[in-house]
Amino acid sequence: MGYLTAQIAGRARLHPNTVRLYEEWGYISPVPRADNGYRLYSDLHLYQLRIARTAFRCEIVQGHIRAMAREIVEASGQEKFTLALELAVQYLGRLQQEHMRALEVIDLVEQWLSGTEEVSTQTYSLKEAASQLEVSTEILRNWERNGLLSVPRHDNGYRAYTDREMNRLKMIRTLRSAHYSTSAILRLFNKYEQTKELDVRHILNTPDEHEDIIALTDRLTNSLEEGIEAAHELINLLNDHGNLKRTNA
Secondary structure: OOEOHHHHHHHHOOOHHHHHHHHHOOOOOOOOEOOOOOEOEOHHHHHHHHHHHHHHOOOOOOHHHHHHHHHHHHHHHOOOHHHHHHHHHHHHHHHHHHHHHHHHHHHHHHHHHHOOOOOOOOOEOHHHHHHHHOOOHHHHHHHHHOOOOOOOEOOOOOEOEOHHHHHHHHHHHHHHHOOOOHHHHHHHHHHHHHHOOOOHHHHHOOOOOOOOOOOOOOOHHHHHHHHHHHHHHHHHHHHOHHHHHHHHO
16 A cells, blocks of 8 residues: 555654655665655555654653664664564663663662661772763763762772762762753752752752753653653564564565
8 A cells, every 4th residue: 555745644643754854864665756756655664654653752862772762763664673673672671771770869869868878888999880880980080070979089099989979970870861961960969968958850840041951851760661661562563563564465
């Protein structure tokens, strides 16, 4: 069955311009033209558009997560559906990991606010801290330079991260992964130091007049839950590829 641009856009619930862009970016297979030059889309294109819409439905702005979603869509556009399915499973796993991290941070914030934060005597070097957090050492240095935390030092001058700094870094990592600016996070920490009270969501979502916080989600945990739901839908869609082939046979 053939569809014109407006028709397939309506069925895929996308804007016609988005459909054309997805073709240009390789998110769907090449589209043949009729004698009059009009694009003629097939059920395969509709299937690929649904995969793209599902993958990009949840606007998590975290770069690495967005990149994983894009890889799935690109594999689908090349009709490599087995690869796309493998990538979707990995994508789901990463979303679940990020969701667990976000929930952990909620607990850490509650401990921080209540003064029940547990701190051991163990310390971590810069490299050890970066490895545990799965970020680069330069990122940790940058957060320190921007005043997000102060790291104690050994007598030899090397950094000595305690559990307190590690917990603070987990909070920073999660908030930065949601693309809250360093200035917004610093304001959050400073607000608590001044008042000993903290409404995290209110502080992060009420920037100063000249401040810009890039946040496309209402709340990171909710966004990740939406992403997990979308990833499950992606896996189901990609598992249905055999049905599409039988339908078009």
